[in-house]
Amino acid sequence: MTSTIIFISIAAVFLVMGGYSAWWKINSICEIRNKKIFNEAKKELESAKKIEILEMKEKFSSMKANIERQVNERNAKLQLHEVDLKQRESIVKKKQEELYKKNNELEVIRENLASQLEIIGKKKQEMDKIHRMEIERLESLSGLSAEEVRERLAQSLKEEAKTAAAAYINETIEEAKMTANKEAKKIVIQSIQRIATETAIENSVTVFQIDSDEIKGRIIGREGRNIRTLEASTGVEIIVDDTPEAIVLTGFDPVRREVARLALHHLIQDGRIHPARIEETVEKMRKQVEDEIIEIGKRTTIDLGIHGLHPELIRMIGRMKYRSSYGQNLLQHSRETANLCAIMASELKLNPKRAKRAGLLHDIGKVPDDEPELPHALLGMKLAEKYKEKSDICNAIGAHHDEIEMETLLAPIVQVCDAISGSRPGARREIIESYIKRLNDLEQLALSYPGVVKTYAIQAGRELRVIVGADQINDVETEKLSNEIARKIQDEITYPGQVKITVIRETRAVAFAK
Known part of the structure; x- marks a missing residue:
């Protein structure tokens, strides 16, 4: 038991000595490693410091270069300003010297004028004195006062002036008539010769040609339901009679007749003819015609070189194709009038573009279906005012049938060209x-x-x-x-x-x- 205790004690002593030895070795190794890490960190810190110092030096040098460049640019601008100021200063000095010289010259002229005015005043007094003496001498010789002589002289001069003025007025009127007639005829003839257009005749009847009379029965439909649907959808009367290979469409509105014609053509080609299909086709054709009307209006304005018109006016111009006056197609008439107005305005040294614009729009009042109680010239003027046309254009539209007073030369030009287009041979037809x-x-x-x-x-x-x-x-x-x-x-x-x-x-x- 005692030997065991001794053994344990000796073992514990050795164990303590081994632990201390191990701790000492580990501590020495850690110190060496810490010193190595410290040295490495110190080296890295020094290298980073050097790099940062170099970067700071580079930034400083670049900033210094930028500042020097800006300073140089400012110095150059200041030098240019100084040169400019010196030049302006020299110019101002020259102008001051010139003004000083002119002031001196004006002073000399003013002194001369004052002396001349003084001399003239003295001479005027002498002349007044002589004039009074002469009047007194003439009054004593004639036995009449100066006022009486003046009245008689004025009366005789007035009568002579009246006679001369009357003769001059008669001569001027005759000469003006001859010249005006000659020039007017020349301008009108030149305008007519330089414009030509085809004669377009519009009727209230459209004849639709078909390949076979068998199609007539399909168009009429069972108990007439197809033809009734067509008439109700288009607003056009459809006449299916004994005329071979033809169906007659009648109606006062050419747009409706065109819609009905296109719808019939499409239905016959498609082959499906029944009320639902008819209504669908008519609506489709109506939209197609409206698109065509807008395209016609745009094409017309482009052809005539007229720009800036309101879209609604362009649509009305397109609808002119389906309107007629005395058998004359309204669009052709308006185009012809516009070209005539441009030619006549050029001959009279006026603006041909404004004249062409007024000529194209002069019958725009015939297109709308509302306000029929107004004359078409006044209705057209109201429409032009509504869509922001210039006042001279509106006046020319409203005055081309003398419903209102003409305010500019544009109005009589439109009136004359409208008459020329309507009265030329073959333009219009009458019953x-x-x-x-x-x-x-x-x-x-x-x-x-x-x-x-x-x-x-x-x-x-x-x-x-x-x-x-x-x-x-x-x-x-x-x-x-x-x-x-x-x-x-x-x-x-x-x-x-x-x-x-x-x-x-x-x-x-x-x-x-x-």
């Missing part, structure tokens, strides 16, 4: 009954005046020749009669273009040789 009635009305109106023997309406009603009795009307009254007939025709008869009234008075001497 023969109304045409004959108009000619008879012209002749009867002239025959209602006393002294009129015979009347003849010639040149398709463009001229009315009135033959009067030589023993009942003298030469002076013939001119008065022609003016009265012209005014009465304007007030009572509707006619396109203008009517020339020629009053003929002739004296015949008849003798017989036996």
Whole structure:
């Protein structure tokens, strides 16, 4: 037991000595490693410090270079400013010297004028004195006062001036008439010669051609339901009669007739003809026609070189293709009038683009279906004002039928060109009954005046020749009669273009040789 304790004690001592020895070795190894790590960290810190110092030096040098460059640029600008200021200073000095010289010259001129005015004043006083002496001498010689002489002289001069003025006015009027007629005829003839357009005739009836009469039964449908649907959808009367290979579409609106024609064409090609398909096709064709109307309006404005029109005005221009006036296609008429206006405005040294714009829009009031109680010229003027057209354009539209007063030269140009386009041969057509009635009305109106023997309406009603009795009307009254007939025709008869009234008075001497 004792030996065991001793053994354990010796073992514990050795164990303690071994632990201490191990601790000492480990501690020495850690110190060596710590010193190595410290040295490495110190080296890394020094190298990082050196790198940072180098970077700071580089940044400093670049900043220094930038600052020096900016300073140099500012110095250069300051030098340029200094040179500029010196130049301006020298210019200002020169101008001051010139002003000083001019002031000196003006002072000299002012002194000369003052002395001359003083001399003139003295001479005027002398002249007034001499004038008074002469007046007194003349009054004593004539026995009349100066006021009486002045009144008599003024009266005689006034009468002479009236006579001379009357003669001059007559000569001027005659010369102006001759020149104006000549120039007007020249401009009108040149304008007509430089414009040409095809004659387009629009009817209220469209004939739709078909390949076979068998299709008529399919168009009519069972108990007429197809044709009734077509008429209700399009607003056009469809006549299916015994006319071979043809269906007649009647209606006052050409747009509706075109929609009906396209719808029929599409339905026949498709082969499916029933009420639902008819309504769908008509709606599709209506949209197609509306798109075509807008495209026609755009193409027309591009062709004429007119820009900046409101989209609604462009659509109305396209609808002109499906409108007619006295059988003349409204779009062709408006295009022709626009070109004539541009030519005439160029001849008169006016703006041809504005004239062309007014000519194209002058009949725009015939297109809308609303406000039918207004004349088309006034309705067109309201539409142009609504869509922000210029005041001279609006006035030209509203005044081309004399419903309002003309304010610019553009208005009479549009009026004249409208008449030229409507009255040229082949432009318009009329029903023969109304045409004959108009000619008879012209002749009867002239025959209602006393002294009129015979009347003849010639040149398709463009001229009315009135033959009067030589023993009942003298030469002076013939001119008065022609003016009265012209005014009465304007007030009572509707006619396109203008009517020339020629009053003929002739004296015949008849003798017989036996």
